[in-house]
Amino acid sequence: MDYNFKDIEKKWRAKWAAEKTYHVNEDANKEKYYVLNMFPYPSGAGLHVGHPLGYIASDIYARYKRLKGFNVLNPMGYDAYGLPAEQYAIQTGQHPAKTTEVNIKRYREQLDKIGFSFDWDREVRTCDPNYYHWTQWAFEKMFGSFYCTKCQKAQPIDKLVARFEEKGTEGLHAACSEERAFTADEWKAMTEAEKEEVLMNYRLAYLGETMVNWCPKLGTVLANDEVVDGVSERGGYPVVQKRMKQWCLRVSAYAQRLLDGLEAIDWSDSIKETQRNWIGRSEGTEMTFAVKDSDVKFTIFTTRADTIFGVTFMVLAPESELVAQLTTDAQRAEVEAYIEATKKRTERERIADRRVTGVFTGSYAVNPFTGDAIPVWVSDYVLAGYGTGAIMAVPAHDSRDYAFARHFNLPIIPLIEGADVSEESFDAKEGIVMNSPAAGKTAIDGFSLNGLTVKEAIAATKHFVTEKGMGRVKVNFRLRDAIFSRQRYWGEPFPVYYQNGIPRLVPEDCLPLELPEVSRFLPTETGEPPLGNATRWAWDTEARCVTDNSRIDGQKVCPLELSTMPGFAGSSAYYLRYMDPTNNTCLVSPEADKYWQNVDLYIGGSEHATGHLIYSRFWNKFLFDLGVSCQEEPFKKLVNQGMIQGRSNFVYRIKDTNTFVSHGLKDQYDVTPIHVDVNIVQNDRLDIKAFKSWRPEYATAEFVLEGDQYICGWAIEKMSKSMYNVVNPDMIIDKYGADTLRLYEMFLGPINQSKPWDSNGIDGCFRFLRKTWNLYFDKAGGFAATDTAATPENLKTLHKLIKKVTEDIETFSYNTAVPAFMIAVGELAAQKCTSREVLEQLVVLMAPFTPHIAEELWHLLGHDTTVCDAKWPEWNEDYLKEDSVTMSVSFNGKTRFTLDFPADADKAAVENAVMNSPQTAKYLEGKQVVKVIVVPGKIVNIVVK
């Protein structure tokens, strides 16, 4: 009987859907296991073979866990809001709601063909009002919270208000945008607008005026992780720095917890390291400098407090407010010209062109240790957003300061014994400190660092600075607050309206605030949000509903916020929503949350390391503080699947002709390589007929063949339409079936490694499935399983396989599990095994990998339940025991021959037998035995002289 994968797969897919085989409910009697894939953004191009890689890997694990008796949650949904979806819609001239709908349908069709065990009843879409209700809800909670740095958690903003009423900011521990100080009386005297403005400084979701990444082409601001090399990640358009009022999330408040949380989760070192880098914790000192002939004081941040005696100039960021205060009249024109010039440069230009630039302000700061006057400069190598936007420059021990000093001819004072700073700075934090202070000079209170190691000197300076009130020890993070508004149409609307200019929340019970229809949804270069085009887009505070724009009167009917939330908003807590996707009263019920806890296994690409994977950890920590999520970390274990690259094929056209030369002969001609559609090439052989009809201009093409074949060249490139190397899973499934595709994708190599797709090896996997199928049928086509007992040989093969496959699944080494199946099936075929007990367990082992064929065979074996409810077999070591072991005998580590021993032979017996064997005698001629090493079951090594 033939392996008719088409009928088999179609039949079971229909049945699984009809019987809701993969639907799960909370079940207190069963242990839960939560498997999750990063949900896809449904692009217009559909799935290519790279997309399902992670889904297949997680599906195998989900099915395995189910067979092991766990109650497995394995959901799927769509990340449908955001920039990519909207850009696609704009490019194709359609409404994003429409393209999203169409794309999702296409995705679903493709996904359904691969035989996943997703519970589609739990599907979520980020653009669905029932879903984004809870995105908006979480935003409202963040707006209504501040971060207490003492108890290290989010707290209701009311608590902060109560505190201000009582004590003002005295002894306050709260994360904020800028430090402020006021008394209770001052607070009470503030107007409502003033109070609101103050509270914005502390809210976790706040309206802040900051430098943002503005992308004119996309017509929106972007978060830091959405900007790569100074251009937008989507589309590659230039990004400029612009001061704008934007909604932000105070992610920075959670920086320490985000860092600490990494210790407890099972993620790869590289992703953890990337996140640590992004969070960028840096312990240093803040020191205050006075300005000569002025009342102005300013603070700098340094990790090298020990180098205070080597400070020869100070530098301010061009955006710093201090610049205006410190610029003298004589220098004003020059400074203003410099700042104008800096503003014009985009981020990209600043990165590309690292010329040293800067200008003197005319002011001098006073070194608090020596009283020396130090010139204050402005330069764009100092960033406004980090530390205090001002630095003390120590050219001898910082390469950037060194370059600056060299360029402007400023003094360089070495502070470390033996450091040669004639050519470059000495940046390493090592060595013995000198010149601190220089010989013949004295510092305040006789302070000296001379003779200390750098480490000791840093500590001593910190201590001194703190004690004398000259500054404080400070931890800085590179992690910035996330900019949360986008001047775009296709995203979650903010549940915010403005009453007399003060932002207010749309009442919780009025959520979701639905995205309105607009006449034009295209973004504008000047940044007017498309939502401004909606006619009904104001909030009636009395009727508590959205109303007409025309009726805005500043009191009862107020304008709504017009920007929308960014792509990462909807993807930050979707794993919680899967637990309880249809709940209309809360994001997730406490019962569902308590049962499913958090994601046990999360699979997705490592490109989200500094985006989604930070934001969702932040979001979950916030919900944890609220008591909504019972786990602080959302994803216990993370597996990063590698990218599937494309394998392009080339034909070689002889220049100025329509003749194509086969790959092996191309060097004899002057040829142009041309990409050819990989779908008309098999095993690098061109289907000439298909090629001729591929494009009209090739209809008359002629060929120079090797033998009677045209061999194509190949190269590894990104999988993309323009390279004609996109392999569509539908075509593979049509030709070989979903089971073969699943098996082959796993067989391709380790799951976490990037690798090119190469259709060449797929036949091997198909042959294996056919062989497996044939194992269950006799020559006449009858079903072969009988009630004969399994032979010891059968059991050995089977249990070897159970052990190998179980261990490989547990460690995600699917690529080595597949060969184990191939070997086992080969052995069972050779053994002519027909034993039902063996064949049945083989089917269960295969079920996670190739569910369709397994289900078919399971039913042919006489079961009327699904194979998903079978029990994963356990291996028995007794069956694996060998009667005899083959041990290799080496001389000085070089293997010479092998000998067989009984499995239970002890060291002495083995040594005795080896030393008395004729082979050994032959090798020992004229040599002297120094030592004999016996590793039972493995090797005997004889050391000779």
Place this chain on the structure above:
RNA sequence: GCGCUUGUGGCGAAAUUGGUAGACGCGCCAGACUUAGGAUCUGGUGAUUUCGGUCGUGUAGGUUCGAGUCCUAUCAGGCGCACCA
């Protein structure tokens, strides 16, 4: 520049974690069956060799009876961060 990661046949890759390197698959070679083969089945396949061997896991050292595996240095590729003071 800093951090992470990977280097093994013609190709994708294995290697019980220090014990016979190259499992398994692709490709290639030979044979069988075929009108035919880009179908199927069987066998072979690291290099070299005077057929005894010898050499082989990016390179150079080291530890060890024994190293793909551990240590040191170095080279190359991939990824991430990057004027972060």
